[in-house]
Amino acid sequence: MSVSPPAVEIRHLVKDFKTSFRRQPLRAVDDVSIRIMPGEVYGLIGPNGSGKSTTMKALLGLVAPTSGQCAIFGKDSLKVDSRNEVGFLPENPYFYKHLSGKETLEFYGKLCGIRGSTLKDRVTELLELVDLTDASHRRIGGYSKGMLQRIGLAQALIQRPRLVILDEPTAGVDPIGSREIRDLIFKLREQGITVFLCSHLLEQVQEVCDHVGIIFRGKMVKEGRLEDLIAIEDQTELILKDADPGLIAEIEALIARDAKAELIRSGKPRTTLERLFLRETKRQETQPK
Amino acid sequence: MNPLPAIAAIPEHAARIAVIAFHAFTQLVRMKVFYFLAFFALILIASNFFNLPQHEGPEAAGVDVLRAIKSWSLGAMTLFSVVLSIVSTALLLPKDVEDRTLYTILAKPVPRLDYLAGKLLGVLLLVFVSLAMMDALMTGILHIRTNMVLADQMTFAEARGWPAEEMEALKTDILAQGPTASLQGAVLSVFLRATIIASLALLISTFSTSTLFTTIIAFLIYFIGHFQADARAAFLSQEAGMSDGILAKSVTLVVALVLPDFQLFNVIDAVIEGQVMPLVLLGKLTLIGLFYVVFYIIASWLIFAKKEF
Ligand SMILES: Nc1ncnc2c1ncn2[C@@H]1O[C@H](COP(=O)(O)OP(=O)(O)OP(=O)(O)O)[C@@H](O)[C@H]1O
Numbered sequence: 276m277s278v279s280p281p282a283v284e285i286r287h288l289v290k291d292f293k294t295s296f297r298r299q300p301l302r303a304v305d306d307v308s309i310r311i312m313p314g315e316v317y318g319l320i321g322p323n324g325s326g327k328s329t330t331m332k333a334l335l336g337l338v339a340p341t342s343g344q345c346a347i348f349g350k351d352s353l354k355v356d357s358r359n360e361v362g363f364l365p366e367n368p369y370f371y372k373h374l375s376g377k378e379t380l381e382f383y384g385k386l387c388g389i390r391g392s393t394l395k396d397r398v399t400e401l402l403e404l405v406d407l408t409d410a411s412h413r414r415i416g417g418y419s420k421g422m423l424q425r426i427g428l429a430q431a432l433i434q435r436p437r438l439v440i441l442d443e444p445t446a447g448v449d450p451i452g453s454r455e456i457r458d459l460i461f462k463l464r465e466q467g468i469t470v471f472l473c474s475h476l477l478e479q480v481q482e483v484c485d486h487v488g489i490i491f492r493g494k495m496v497k498e499g500r501l502e503d504l505i506a507i508e509d510q511t512e513l514i515l516k517d518a519d520p521g522l523i524a525e526i527e528a529l530i531a532r533d534a535k536a537e538l539i540r541s542g543k544p545r546t547t548l549e550r551l552f553l554r555e556t557k558r559q560e561t562q563p564k
Numbered sequence: 565m566n567p568l569p570a571i572a573a574i575p576e577h578a579a580r581i582a583v584i585a586f587h588a589f590t591q592l593v594r595m596k597v598f599y600f601l602a603f604f605a606l607i608l609i610a611s612n613f614f615n616l617p618q619h620e621g622p623e624a625a626g627v628d629v630l631r632a633i634k635s636w637s638l639g640a641m642t643l644f645s646v647v648l649s650i651v652s653t654a655l656l657l658p659k660d661v662e663d664r665t666l667y668t669i670l671a672k673p674v675p676r677l678d679y680l681a682g683k684l685l686g687v688l689l690l691v692f693v694s695l696a697m698m699d700a701l702m703t704g705i706l707h708i709r710t711n712m713v714l715a716d717q718m719t720f721a722e723a724r725g726w727p728a729e730e731m732e733a734l735k736t737d738i739l740a741q742g743p744t745a746s747l748q749g750a751v752l753s754v755f756l757r758a759t760i761i762a763s764l765a766l767l768i769s770t771f772s773t774s775t776l777f778t779t780i781i782a783f784l785i786y787f788i789g790h791f792q793a794d795a796r797a798a799f800l801s802q803e804a805g806m807s808d809g810i811l812a813k814s815v816t817l818v819v820a821l822v823l824p825d826f827q828l829f830n831v832i833d834a835v836i837e838g839q840v841m842p843l844v845l846l847g848k849l850t851l852i853g854l855f856y857v858v859f860y861i862i863a864s865w866l867i868f869a870k871k872e873f
Pocket residue numbers: 292293301302303321322323324325326327328329330366475873
């Protein structure tokens with residue numbers, strides 16, 4: 276066996292959209308190259324309209340590149356067989372509202388050639404995974420935004436793909452649901468599944484991704500390992516618990532004695548609003564009624 | 565390696581097309597399209613009484629009713645099958661695009677041709693099931709009514725003391741107006757016509773931007789299809805005097821290839837009159853139907869394969 280091909284290989288992708296007859300075509304993606312190795316979690320971040328979704332659609336063969344190539348595990352995106360090993364969650368997914376959650380997963384499973392008891396087990400397993408077992412017999416038409424997002428995630432995973440592409444997986448999902456989706460991405464990473472996601476919620480990308488790319492007006496402006504990109508090389512952080520003021524004064528004195536080191540900031544770290552929200556809602560949940 | 569991977573993949577394609585077809589069928593059924601069957605039943609019952617007051621002579625009495633039942637039923641079948649074919653085909657594709665469900669389907673290993681074929685097959689399945697149900701209703705009522713008419717006429721003829729062979733002839737005449745094999749052939753022709761019109765609507769919906777546009781154009785072509793043969797003939801005879809008849813011929817040939825000639829289906833009217841439909845004719849209609857379905861599907865695919873979402 277030769278070296279395994281990258282999970283995602285986008286080379287010099289350019290995508291123009293025709294706007295109107297006279298005006299110049301709109302360049303949604305401009306010479307973007309991305310390479311994601313198997314097992315990586317890659318986050319593409321950028322403002323609205325910067326070309327994130329378009330890049331993903333080109334990778335899935337939903338739009339044809341104006342120039343450049345896309346490949347999934349070495350297979351050209353314009354060929355159908357490249358989609359055997361990929362699961363896709365589009366932004367604001369919507370499914371057939373006449374089907375129940377369970378029927379939806381069965382439909383997508385059958386499209387991937389899964390049948391019989393294998394399909395049944397897989398559907399049960401996925402409904403459990405995305406916490407929709409109770410709603411599995413309800414029609415999708417009555418699902419909430421977060422439920423749609425979760426059924427979309429389950430649908431993307433139905434054939435156990437080696438690559439999962441998530442377009443804003445947590446858009447419109449409440450903090451608890453969004454945390455669950457994040458945990459799920461961690462779980463996928465543990466299983467060695469490659470994840471390619473995009474979002475403009477930077478905090479979340481920071482939490483789950485090991486590689487990031489920043490795209491702006493169709494151009495890739497920065498790319499690399501997250502750690503390398505965000506580390507502030509010349510700073511060190513100390514977080515203490517139950518430290519009395521005397522100890523802190525001592526430390527500050529120590530720093531003052533050092534010729535080079537400089538204390539930039541000290542004080543109480545703040546919890547994020549998100550963490551506060553999660554803690555309080557959890558407390559309500561566990562309290563007896 | 566399999567030397568013929570394309571052939572080896574056929575069952576896989578067929579399975580996928582079946583999945584999409586059954587899904588489209590369920591979708592349409594859950595849109596409650598079968599409610600129109602109640603209408604059909606009403607039409608059928610009404611047709612029973614339609615011609616009653618104006619019977620000409622005692623011999624014709626009853627036979628008119630049988631004709632009326634057939635004529636109204638087949639008329640309703642034509643209407644329902646054409647409307648169902650056009651509207652449901654025009655609805656399914658844009659709905660998937662608008663709801664963005666198409667993304668999730670095409671992101672699975674589903675060739676676009678399979679998707680199109682599946683959708684079309686789903687619509688055809690719906691039309692077929694509807695026609696089968698209408699056919700069963702019509703045949704049942706026609707059967708009962710034919711026996712009633714037959715009994716009436718026989719007692720009438722006996723009372724008049726008709727000779728045996730004339731009685732026999734009368735019986736054959738009446739039975740020819742009943743539920744014959746040709747009648748089933750006529751229903752099948754209605755289905756074939758719906759098949760052609762559905763695949764035409766599929767082709768239109770691959771490039772149209774709205775359901776309304778698809779519906780209007782499809783109906784327009786359906787009506788044009790009823791006199792395109794006359795138009796072609798008129799055009800040819802007009803051009804016949806000129807030297808370059810080849811051009812005119814090729815133009816009309818192209819028109820005939822693209823636009824189906826629905827006059828071929830006038831045989832349905834003959835069946836209503838009680839005539840026999842030759843099997844060869846049915847075979848011919850089947851072949852024509854098949855030709856247009858394949859032709860339109862391939863054309864739809866050529867357009868749809870280049871589409872971006
Ligand atoms: N089908 C299309 N036709 C014309 N223009 C399009 C089409 N799809 C996208 N665009 C344009 O391409 C640009 C990039 O769009 P894209 O959806 O990729 O952005 P995005 O990064 O996903 O934004 P968001 O964060 O809002 O989802 C936008 O300016 C958009 O208007």
